[in-house]
Amino acid sequence: MVTGPLRATRALVRLAAIRANVQAVRRALAPATRLWAVVKANAYGHGAVPVATTALAAGADALAVALPEEGWELRRAGIASRILVLGPILPEQAVSVVSADLDAIVFSPAVIEALARGAVDLGRPARVHLKVDTGMGRVGARPNEAAALAERIVAEPSLRWAGLMTHLADADHEDPEWTRGQYRQLVRVVEDLRRRGWSPPVHAANSAGALRFPGLQADGVRVGLALYGAAPWAGCSPLEPALTLESVVTMVKRVPTGFRVGYGHTYETPGPLTIATVAAGYADGVRRGLSNRGAAIVGGRRVPIVGRVSMDQLTLGVPPDVPVHVGDPVVLLGRAGALELSAQDWAGWLDTIPYEVFCGIAARVPRLYAPGSDASGRPTGFSSWPT
Secondary structure: OOOOOOOOOEEEEEHHHHHHHHHHHHHHOOOOOEEEEEOHHHHHOOOHHHHHHHHHHHOOOEEEEOOHHHHHHHHHOOOOOOEEEOOOOOHHHHHHHHHOOOEEEEOOHHHHHHHHHHHHHHOOOEEEEEEEOOOOOOOOEOHHHHHHHHHHHHOOOOEEEEEEEOOOOOOOOOOOHHHHHHHHHHHHHHHHHHHOOOOOOEEEEOHHHHHHOHHHOOOEEEEOHHHHOOOOOOOOOOOOOOEEEEEEEEEEEEEOOOOEEOHHHOEEOOOOEEEEEEOOOHHHOOOHHHOOOOEEEEOOEEEEEOOOOOOOOEEEEEOOOOOOOOOOEEEEEEEEOOEEEOHHHHHHHHOOOHHHHHHOOOOOOOEEEEOEEOOOOOEEOOEOOOO
8 A cells, every 4th residue: 555655744633632631521510411522623623533432432422513514424434422413404404414313403494394304204213402592693593482493393203302402602701691691591491391391401501611600511511622622711620732733844044133034024033043944834724823923842942933924834933052953843732841832822822712723723734643641641652543
């Protein structure tokens, strides 16, 4: 078998960290609370199949994705657990959802009817979760519409009502009252449905909601960001970052004061400096907004990115006393010994959120997976997936 060369720029995913984070979340939940591990968007850039497999083995009860296609990917990989499609589906996607045995969210009569028809045509029931908009403002029925939609669900023999849900809009911010207000709206819907004789399982909380508001855990939680080791809110207990984005030095230049670097000459050296070129750029997910703002770890030091990040390369300003050579490893995101560049660091430099940082790592960057760590905590056994 012919294989191509391994790229110098790669994302190393430590599955032991995913496992530890799942177990930490599991310990924070009531024993009966279902843990849906959110692996949409290729598991936030970490790799959907290996993360899903690891999360289920570590104690997650089920999975959640955004698109039917993402659910199909997991099914093709042999994953048999419950999979909830969190995004809205179109009526014409109903048969695909039912045929893959995926749970679907519903909030309109048209999709309820399409799923019911698809279930009849395929001769298998379809599981649905009625979504109520309590303040996110995107998709979901208004609270006063829930009962009528519930009647449509229970009237269809081919449907199984698997959940009642909402989406928290602000659980990670300082003022908790909005989040509690959303949940109170959901509780009123639950009470109304119970008076009518219906008691579907309830789930509302994301990572921040599940860990910051234990009273909102209900029958299930949908946890994404925490699985990957990023803090879902500022006061969260430490989690284990799972991903390291690394590259190598491809050229070293010793330059004098006044040397200009990169497109547009946006950086001029204030004194003698070593310019180290690195084989990664914005086509790999190292955003152009990190130009003259971000940092990397090389030679045991945290050094600045200088000049504009190019499509495939970037440049570092290394102090003259730091030894650096062609081929030296460069950590762009993640840990290197006692040093760390976190997704929160990148988010601060880019005025964004860790979610976008993770999802922005390009598909052309190979993902390698470490099943464990040695006694010192260093990841071991990196390989492609599956092994």
